[in-house]
Amino acid sequence: MQGIGLSLPNRGILFGAISVAEMLDLAEFADKGEYFDSVWVGDGLIAKPRVESVTSLAAISARTERVKLGVCCLATFPLRQPVMFAAQWASLDVLSGGRTLLAVCLGATTERSGGNVVAELTATGVTGRERVPRLEEGIRLVRALWSGPTAWDGQFWSFPEVSLEPKPIQDPCPIWIASNPDPARMPERRYRAAIERVATLADGWQTAVTTPEEFGRKWDEIRTAAQTAGRDPAAMSSSAHLMINLGASRAEARTEGKRFLDTYYSMDSSDEILDRWGAFGTPEDVLTRIDEYLERGLDIPILRFASFDQPRQMELAEQTLLPELQRRRRAVPAC
Template structure:
């Protein structure tokens, strides 16, 4: 299992980090040789932060090996797909072909993102159609010239994106989904399972990989098995389909202190959401280096090809150092 590092680009507004510190951490992750990827978060207005593609362009200039992506691009269905394809192609060129584009439907009608949906005229019922159409159009723009596209949500004629991405035939496109993450797995109804299975089918049919940030262990085990089952049913090679988990970490010999700091960090980062202790205990690897490594091994055993970790703490550099020097060596 590979490890990624998630940088808190919303943290510049919270006193967690600065632009220079984020770039320094990205470069340190690249030099360490222990990380396959570096990620940032995304939103436009709902949860203000440094714009994701711009930040990745800066990181591309400071790194040589790590893959670069947005976990996940919550604004994917809000952005103009031709402009997004053009911007991402340039980013891929800047990085030498190291990008992964992760789209999701976003939450355009829920608190924290409603302002974005209203501004761009996107409703909840539009999201799935836009996700599928955007992915199809972006794939064509990256590999063809004079593209004509007739969709329900977007139309264009004779469009060519130049220059094309560095990655050939194109950068990978994943789909992120966490449907029903707000409901305990043990309380799911047949309708809940059917809904989540539809999101997995969509991912298996249209994407090159799957990303999730679900946290309940039983929930995660079922999600990854069902997704891979659908990948095989779609006639695709499961060994070439990446499964990626967004997780958090707080290394501290006092595990209770680690949980409490993580809770305060997440509450501040995702205001107005308030996180319960039990939620934090499942979404954050906490405690001693060995306890954190045990959690990562549990995720590896579920079958994830990669887990990206965000330090859920104000001391980003200190947590990064402990992760590299004390936690990751225990996974070998």
């Protein structure tokens, strides 16, 4: 295990699950403590609205000194103008002292978010079919802009040579891809393309809503594909966004966890979805579930408290869960 991440519910500000002050306090608490190595926020526009991610991280960077700052994940990346975004993210890297960790993804699906996705795509002038090629071209373009003078003639963007300043402090500035391809629900060619996209374009992989077994199988496939493409799989990292709720019993923790997730994502979570999202129960229950991911090669568990009392969950985690996770980090060499 390489580290432990804290995911802050910046969407929760919209419905009272957390205040701006509480969110910033939690980030500062994580930074000053000994357990968390990274702090993350979510991203969304119309399909899953929330306080904007890059702006949120800028505020968090002013309250922290040590932890990495990430988006988990940047769902609006295919919708954003890449030259403008490259400048924004480079500036964030400079302001934070080189602490950014970018994970980009394709964004919400109509299956999960219904008509809001259609409205989001229509409002931003992007079609559903364009999201994959825009993501791939966008990654290449942003990296080029961060590297030096860039002229571009692509499918979606074309311009004569420009130089972007400032450059990120990190060189290279990491870009991960977040995805959760499901071979049972998509054609084989699309599944293979999703695996190879991470293996060839990304510095790491982030996923969510997946069982430990599924995580391990896909991570093995990504590393194999990376090696086939001539890359060193050991240079890539993996992370999983895990919802947790610590309670006196499984029933108590699952009840609040479900209520939080249903409100946060505007859905009715089944028992299967809850099991795929993460772990709900006593500290021992949650630790056992996280261990199942670690045993299959997970480098960075990113924990979000599925609770309407975020400070209390942080207190419980610091007293019970996090010390045990810290021991696992010391016992297991980084992959």
